[in-house]
Amino acid sequence: MKVNGVPVTPPDPDARLLDYLRDDLGLIGAKEGCGMGECGSCTVLMDGVPVCSCLVLVCQAEDADVTTVEGLRRTALQEAFVTGQAVQCGFCIAGMVVSASALLAEHPDPTDEQIRAGLEGNLCRCTGYGAIVRAVREAAR
Amino acid sequence: MPAEQAREIVVGTLEYVTDLRFPGMLHGAVTRSAIPHGRIVAIDTTKAAAMPGVRAVLIGADVPCNRLGPADVDGPVLADQRVRQVGEAIALVAAVDEGTARRAAEAVVVTVEPLPVVADPRTALSPEVPKLHEGGNLAGRIGFASGDVEAALAAADVVVERVVGTGAQEHVAIEPPGGVALWEAGQVTIWCGSQNPGLHRRKVARALNVEIDDVRLVAGPVGGAFGARNDDPMPVFLAVLAKAAGAPVHMRMTREEVMAAGPKRHPFHTTVRVGFTEDGDLAASDMTALADTGPYVTSGPNVLKTSAEMSVGPYRMPVARFDGRVVYTNNANAGAFRGYGVPQVAFALETAIDEAAARLGMDPVELRMRNLLRGGDRHGLYGHAVTPGLRAAETLAAAAADEWWVSRREWQRAARGPWRRGTGIAMAVKGVGLGSGRGDAARARLICDINGHVRIWAGPNHTGQAIDVAYRQIAADVLGMDPARITVTVGDSQLVPESGATAASRSMYAGGSAVAAVCERYKAALAEAGGPARLVELGRAEFEATFHLPDVADPGLIPPKRLGDHAPHLVYGCSAQVVRLEVHELTGEIRVAGVVCAVDCGRAINPGAVIGQAEGGVAQGLGFALMEEHRLDGGRPLTTSLENYLIPTARDVPEIRTLLVEGDEPTGPMGAKGMSEVVIVPTGPAVAAAVADAVGVRPARLPITPERLLEGLR
Numbered sequence: 094m095k096v097n098g099v100p101v102t103p104p105d106p107d108a109r110l111l112d113y114l115r116d117d118l119g120l121i122g123a124k125e126g127c128g129m130g131e132c133g134s135c136t137v138l139m140d141g142v143p144v145c146s147c148l149v150l151v152c153q154a155e156d157a158d159v160t161t162v163e164g165l166r167r168t169a170l171q172e173a174f175v176t177g178q179a180v181q182c183g184f185c186i187a188g189m190v191v192s193a194s195a196l197l198a199e200h201p202d203p204t205d206e207q208i209r210a211g212l213e214g215n216l217c218r219c220t221g222y223g224a225i226v227r228a229v230r231e232a233a234r
Numbered sequence: 235m236p237a238e239q240a241r242e243i244v245v246g247t248l249e250y251v252t253d254l255r256f257p258g259m260l261h262g263a264v265t266r267s268a269i270p271h272g273r274i275v276a277i278d279t280t281k282a283a284a285m286p287g288v289r290a291v292l293i294g295a296d297v298p299c300n301r302l303g304p305a306d307v308d309g310p311v312l313a314d315q316r317v318r319q320v321g322e323a324i325a326l327v328a329a330v331d332e333g334t335a336r337r338a339a340e341a342v343v344v345t346v347e348p349l350p351v352v353a354d355p356r357t358a359l360s361p362e363v364p365k366l367h368e369g370g371n372l373a374g375r376i377g378f379a380s381g382d383v384e385a386a387l388a389a390a391d392v393v394v395e396r397v398v399g400t401g402a403q404e405h406v407a408i409e410p411p412g413g414v415a416l417w418e419a420g421q422v423t424i425w426c427g428s429q430n431p432g433l434h435r436r437k438v439a440r441a442l443n444v445e446i447d448d449v450r451l452v453a454g455p456v457g458g459a460f461g462a463r464n465d466d467p468m469p470v471f472l473a474v475l476a477k478a479a480g481a482p483v484h485m486r487m488t489r490e491e492v493m494a495a496g497p498k499r500h501p502f503h504t505t506v507r508v509g510f511t512e513d514g515d516l517a518a519s520d521m522t523a524l525a526d527t528g529p530y531v532t533s534g535p536n537v538l539k540t541s542a543e544m545s546v547g548p549y550r551m552p553v554a555r556f557d558g559r560v561v562y563t564n565n566a567n568a569g570a571f572r573g574y575g576v577p578q579v580a581f582a583l584e585t586a587i588d589e590a591a592a593r594l595g596m597d598p599v600e601l602r603m604r605n606l607l608r609g610g611d612r613h614g615l616y617g618h619a620v621t622p623g624l625r626a627a628e629t630l631a632a633a634a635a636d637e638w639w640v641s642r643r644e645w646q647r648a649a650r651g652p653w654r655r656g657t658g659i660a661m662a663v664k665g666v667g668l669g670s671g672r673g674d675a676a677r678a679r680l681i682c683d684i685n686g687h688v689r690i691w692a693g694p695n696h697t698g699q700a701i702d703v704a705y706r707q708i709a710a711d712v713l714g715m716d717p718a719r720i721t722v723t724v725g726d727s728q729l730v731p732e733s734g735a736t737a738a739s740r741s742m743y744a745g746g747s748a749v750a751a752v753c754e755r756y757k758a759a760l761a762e763a764g765g766p767a768r769l770v771e772l773g774r775a776e777f778e779a780t781f782h783l784p785d786v787a788d789p790g791l792i793p794p795k796r797l798g799d800h801a802p803h804l805v806y807g808c809s810a811q812v813v814r815l816e817v818h819e820l821t822g823e824i825r826v827a828g829v830v831c832a833v834d835c836g837r838a839i840n841p842g843a844v845i846g847q848a849e850g851g852v853a854q855g856l857g858f859a860l861m862e863e864h865r866l867d868g869g870r871p872l873t874t875s876l877e878n879y880l881i882p883t884a885r886d887v888p889e890i891r892t893l894l895v896e897g898d899e900p901t902g903p904m905g906a907k908g909m910s911e912v913v914i915v916p917t918g919p920a921v922a923a924a925v926a927d928a929v930g931v932r933p934a935r936l937p938i939t940p941e942r943l944l945e946g947l948r
């Protein structure tokens with residue numbers, strides 16, 4: 094497994110990927126909001142595809158290239174979240190940014206409908222999503 | 235202006251309280267009641283304590299003062315004689331890792347003799363129903379009449395009566411409660427999300443029988459609050475467990491624990507009668523409300539105070555009466571939740587006004603407009619004078635001028651297939667601060683250095699609304715300084731002087747005013763001394779100020795001695811909203827197409843943050859209106875996780891047009907006032923009005939689920 098480009102050897106194949114990232118590797122960007130694939134706050138990329146890391150076991154990601162929010166290089170997107178005031182409590186934001194980066198990789202110029210569909214798996218309780226959708230749109234420019 | 239921590243958040247490096255790790259740290263877990271009501275016969279911890287890796291197991295008897303609040307009805311820290319709710323905490327475990335702690339918590343054997351369950355608040359006061367507390371099942375009552383309501387209703391030309399209900403809403407802050415506690419030399423530091431660090435400090439000190447100065451609470455960063463971090467027992471759990479284990483303890487609740495044991499918005503059963511003259515002038519209103527607080531009192535009676543005051547909305551009301559009761563049941567414990575008792579009563583009143591408009595053949599905007607309070611008018615129930623800064627009419631006018639309201643008929647006619655279209659409008663008002671007679675105050679401290687760099691410690695705390703940024707903006711404005719040369723710290727009880735809760739729409743108004751006051755002091759001293767270096771030299775570089783929220787100058791009909799019992803407000807904010815939506819006439823499914831949110835916010839100091847609060851409030855209001863309800867059956871929760879308790883996603887929330895109706899609040903800092911709660915209030919009734927416009931049936935219950943709607947259509 095590679096995490097943010099660095100080869101790693103997880104000690105426990107049955108651990109959840111989320112716990113491995115947070116507890117063993119100290120990558121605390123991915124958060125646990127539900128532990129059952131409902132909130133998206135634990136979203137990371139596995140070979141470029143967003144997944145809920147709370148539902149993935151380390152052994153399922155053995156050969157994968159895992160990217161967490163800490164490993165993203167789309168600064169325009171992150172900057173748009175900041176300047177667009179899309180961050181309130183911020184707990185959902187790492188997952189949002191990861192999902193949005195995958196969305197922009199697939200649709201460099203997404204429609205609002207595509208943005209909302211792409212972020213549907215990421216719950217945010219603070220923003221009502223408006224500023225988040227605007228930030229993604231802004232970053233696509 | 236962006237939130238202070240936003241840059242760290244977007245790259246994932248900000249440590250939330252649940253992200254903290256300390257050397258030698260243990261992990262905690264809670265043993266919880268599986269049944270809604272029962273007598274505890276025995277608690278056996280021997281098996282749990284013997285498990286490898288377990289460092290401490292605690293029950294109620296181990297807590298020095300096993301009380302969460304000053305009264306018995308506030309509940310114990312750990313249930314020791316009786317359990318009154320599914321999910322109630324009975325034992326705490328600390329172990330070397332989270333898995334071991336949870337397994338040990340499961341291994342605590344609790345023998346309980348089940349007792350009859352009080353599940354229906356409507357019968358909770360009947361004599362044959364078991365008493366949940368010694369004093370019976372009435373947790374509080376508030377009543378007030380400004381005159382002879384029956385006579386006024388009898389004389390009215392049109393009287394509308396509505397019997398409505400609203401459900402228990404769960405906050406669903408995306409971060410479940412948790413944190414870390416660490417004892418050093420008899421003093422404890424607790425990192426735990428809190429909207430009320432002062433209150434939590436007092437709770438911890440009381441439960442552990444230590445001095446309040448020995449308790450430090452660092453209340454963030456926290457992943458959302460919305461009221462849920464006001465009564466949260468988590469800081470007490472952490473402190474108690476870390477003390478017993480003799481090591482730092484980390485703990486976090488699972489989502490399932492939050493769903494069962496976390497506070498909820500009080501479910502209400504409400505009846506309202508509203509009378510009008512044939513010209514559309516309001517003649518009287520009479521409202522009766524029943525609120526379910528669950529097993530413990532928490533915020534119940536205070537919530538009802540706000541319900542009473544807001545039961546007449548932002549309207550002139552010649553005569554009004556409110557009679558509200560809060561009752562104990564074995565349902566989920568209710569607590570503070572954004573809007574604090576107002577969404578429930580506004581749903582009753584606003585839908586009644588719509589019904590009256592239909593009967594009178596009047597436009598709903600025109601009917602409201604002719605009855606709205608204008609700034610400086612007297613309150614519809616209590617008769618006190620309200621701030622001249624109230625902009626109810628301007629707010630309604632702004633919403634009604636939006637193209638989505640103006641062109642609603644054309645939009646309706648363009649409906650296709652089974653999707654029928656409707657548009658609704660509603661209005662709401664909410665007081666800013668705790669209300670008169672409550673001694674509501676906030677404080678700020680300031681220190682300058684020789685170069686004129688200013689550090690400010692102020693409360694209330696930031697729980698997502700970037701209040702610290704607003705404090706910085708206010709300070710920069712008063713001092714005429716670059717905000718970059720000002721540092722603001724919030725949320726640490728050791729550093730920030732006691733400033734009360736991040737609640738009641740008071741943070742901007744109260745905290746902002748305290749910051750403005752401390753800056754004025756500094757400014758005056760600067761002018762006198764001739765510069766910051768001189769102040770430092772003189773040993774006068776430190777300042778403190780307290781801001782007391784003003785009480786109403788003239789309490790109207792409230793006897794002055796009872797001011798705090800009713801806690802009327804001087805300052806109010808209001809919001810008017812337009813909702814357009816589509817209803818599938820065969821399935822009852824509802825798609826919201828757009829919301830206009832006009833908000834009377836005083837001067838918007840940080841407009842981007844105000845818009846964010848408005849959009850977030852509307853989204854939460856849409857959840858309350860259409861999908862969110864914590865359901866129980868005989869005290870047993872049916873909605874147990876985010877799999878069966880759904881909140882709005884990016885696809886459910888439409889475009890929200892926020893219209894800031896700006897204008898100075900004369901008593902507020904830089905003309906600002908609170909607005910983050912009122913924006914959740916009109917959404918429910920506006921959705922109901924839009925549904926009625928689409929399919930001709932006015933919903934009587936929130937949430938308006940497809941099943942309920944189809945039932946009404948049949």
Ligand code: FES
Pocket residue numbers: 124125126127128129130131132133134135136145146147148
């Ligand atoms: S924590 Fe993984 S989806 Fe919620």
Ligand code: FES
Pocket residue numbers: 179180181182183184185186216217218219220408457458698
């Ligand atoms: S910013 Fe708080 S959950 Fe999204």
